Amino acid sequence: MSLNRAREVLKQEAEAVLRLCERLDGNFETAVGWIHSCKGRVITCGIGKSGHIARKTAGTLSSTGTPSLFLHAAEAMHGDLGAVTGADILIAYSQSGETDEVVRLFPSFRAAGAKTILISGKEDSSAGRLADLVLPTYVTEEACGLNLAPTTSTVVMLALSDALALSVMERRGFSKEDFARFHPSGALGKRLLLSVSDVMRPLDEIAVVKRDTPVVELMHAISKAGVGAACVVENGDLVGLISDGDLRRHFLSSKSPLEGTAADLMTTSPSTISSEMMAxxxxxxxxxxxxxxGEMPVVGKDQKLVGLVMLKDLLRSGIV
Incomplete structure (x- = not known):
């Protein structure tokens, strides 16, 4: 029984979205043009469930290149309208178009010189008559059996808002690199923004020794740094690398392991990575x-050693 009801709800909401798809007109194109050319911010407003859609839309717009903010319709009437400028655009949400707090927004935005857009189920409404532009959802019936709980109406509002935001995004030429700049903590952002220099251990956090560094000092340097390897340098140039494995093999094969120097253990001409390479x-x-x-020396433009990058640090960086 529950599955049947669930299918009915999903079907009703999906059909409402498809009906809207067929009825989009020039008003949608106008809204896209306004938002794309907006010199201020897109301010979304709503109350209740419509307010949740408004808040989500502000987030979607902001993350796709359109400066936006959510303004609670009730709070707006108690001082928050001071944030509105003539360069802004209002997108207000009200299924009925009669929500008092939403209706009262329009004269204030108009007085500020801002353009206004209404997303609503009723084009001919108090808010609709005050708005510069109406994007109707054409929803007249909710999936709720009582026809009361906002369900179909909010689904269509959200779908229409996504279509609006992504159409503006495409017109703006918004790229993956742009997206990464606004999502630096996300996996995509990290993949596109993090370089080796952001992840590597710098010189003051790794073991750096010379060719003639005694094995005892070498062991102490690696242990203190806690990175499992030591870079061998001469005059800033990398000449070798000594790993934990090199040390273990040295102790197993040498009759006097403590009498050697770094030059006896190091791998000469080790593989390196540029500090400018993406992580x-x-x-x-x-x-x-x-x-x-598990590790690789990092060199700068002048091929001088600048750090050590660890495989485990790359895996922990969030790029995968």
Whole structure:
């Protein structure tokens, strides 16, 4: 029984979205043009469930390149209208078009010189007559059995708002790189923004020794740094790398392991990574190596050692 009811709800809401799809007209194109050319911010307003849609729309617009904010319709009438300028655009949400707090917004926005858009189920309403532009949803019946709870109306409002935001996004030429700038903590943002220099351990956090550094000092340096490897340098140039594995093999094969120097253990001409390489590219380098390693020296433009990048740090960075 519940499954049948669920299917009825989903079907009714889906059909409402499809009906709207067929009835979109020039008003939608006008709204896209206004938002695309807006010099201020798009301010979304609503009350109740429509307010939730308004808040979500402000977030979608902002994250896709259109400066936006949500203004609670009731709070707006008690001082928050001070945030409105003539360069802004209002998108108000009201299924009935008669919500008092929403209706009262329009004269104030008009007085400020801002353009106004209403998204509503009723084009001919108090709010509709005050708005500069109406985007009707054409929803007259909710999926709710009592025809009371906002269900179909909010689904269509959300779908229409997404269509509006993404149409503006496309007209703006918004790219993956733009998206990453607004989502630096997301996986996509990190993949597109994080470079090796953001993830690597700098020189003051790694073990850096010379060719003639005694094995005892070498062990102490690696242990203190806690990175599992030491970079061997001469005059700032990387000349070798010593890993934990190199140390273990040295102790197993040498009769006097404590008498050697870094030069006896190091791998000469080790693989390196540029500090300017993207972190995701560096991870691919690690994964494509024929021999599995856990760290790699990082060099700058002048090929001087600038740090050490750890495979575990790349994996923890959020790029995968």
């Amino acid at each position: 995701v590219e560096a991870l691919e380098v690690f994964q494509n190596l024929s021999k599995r390693i």
